[in-house]
Amino acid sequence: MEKILDRIWLFFSSVKLTIVLLFIFGIAMGYGTWVETVYSNGAARILVYRTWWFDLMTILLALNLIGCTLRRAPYYVHQIPWLLTHVALLLIMAASLITNRYGMQGQMVILEGDTENRFGLEQLDFENWDTMIGEERTLPFGVHCVSFDQVMYPGTGMTSLFKSHVIVDDPGNPETIEWDVILNHPLVYKGYKISQASWIDLPDGRQATVLGVSFDPGIPYMYAGGILLVLSMVGIIFLKPWLKKKFPPTPRGDRIPLAEETEMTMELMEETPSNKEGALV
Secondary structure: OHHHHHHHHHHHOOHHHHHHHHHHHHHHHHHHHHHHHHOOHHHHHHHHHOOHHHHHHHHHHHHHHHHHHHHOOOEEHHHHHHHHHHHHHHHHHHHHHHHHHHOEEEEEEEEOOOEEEEEEEEEEEOOOOEEEEEEEEEEEEEEEEEEEEEEEOOOOOOEEEEEEEEEEEOOOOOOOEEEEEEOOEOEEEOOEEEEEEEEEEOOOOOEEEEEEEEEOOOHHHHHHHHHHHHHHHHHHHHHHHHHHHHOOOOOOOOEEOOOOOOHHHHHHHHHOOHHHHHOOO
8 A cells, every 4th residue: 555655656746747747738728729719718718728637637737746846845945935936836726726617707688777687608609619608697796787888980880989887786785886898997896807798789779788797716816826926936036045145055954844854755866866956946
C-alpha cells in the first residue's frame, strides 16, 4: 500500500506531468480560440471551456502544482515570492472551476413596460454552430424595462446606439435602482451582470429589448489570484534580492516549515539531479 501511495505521490509531483499537462492545455486553448473565432464565444464555452475534460485537466494541473510545491519543501525565506506565485495560480484555477460549474450565461427578452425575471440559458445549436436560448432560469429580482431607444446615424437607416432604461424590481431592497443598459455599460446587481445584447421589432410596431444575463461566482477568486500574481512577480524582481541578503541561505536555519522533508523526498533530491535544476531559486 505504501508503494502505491509513493507512486501516486511521484506521479502528481512530477515536472514531466506538468510539461504534458501544459502541452495538452495549449492544444485545448488553441482549439477553443479557433471555435470562438469561426463560430461564437458561446460555442467555445460549451464545447471547450465548460466541459468535464477541461475541468479534469485543471484539477490535475492544480494537484500537480501542489505536489511540486510540497516536494521541494521546506523553502528558504527568499523563496516566499515564488510560493505566492503558486498560490496565485491555484486561485486562478479555482476561479476557472467555480465559473465552469456554477456560472451561467443566457438571455432575457422584455417588452417595453413589462417586468421579467426569467432568462434562458445558452445552449449549442448544432445546425448553425451557434448558441440559442435553452433551459430557463429565474433571477432573484425582476427587471422592468421602462423604455428602449434607438439612435440612428443621420441620413442613414443604420443604428449607432441602442439602450434600455430599466428599473430593478427587488422587494427586499426599498431603494430604487435605475440604469441605462448600453453596450459596454452593463447593470451589475447581486452578482448578475445585465448587458445590452440586441432588440426585436414586433409586427404590431412595438419593440422588445434582448438583454444578456451572466452570473460568474468565480470572479472574486480570479481578481484575488491576478492581484497576488502581480504582487508576487514584483516580489521576485525587487524583494527577493533583499530577502536573500537579509536571510542568507543556511542548511536549515531560515527555512519555512511548509512541509517536513520525508525520507522519500530526501532520497529523491539526492538521487535526482534534475530536482536541483527545477527547484525554486
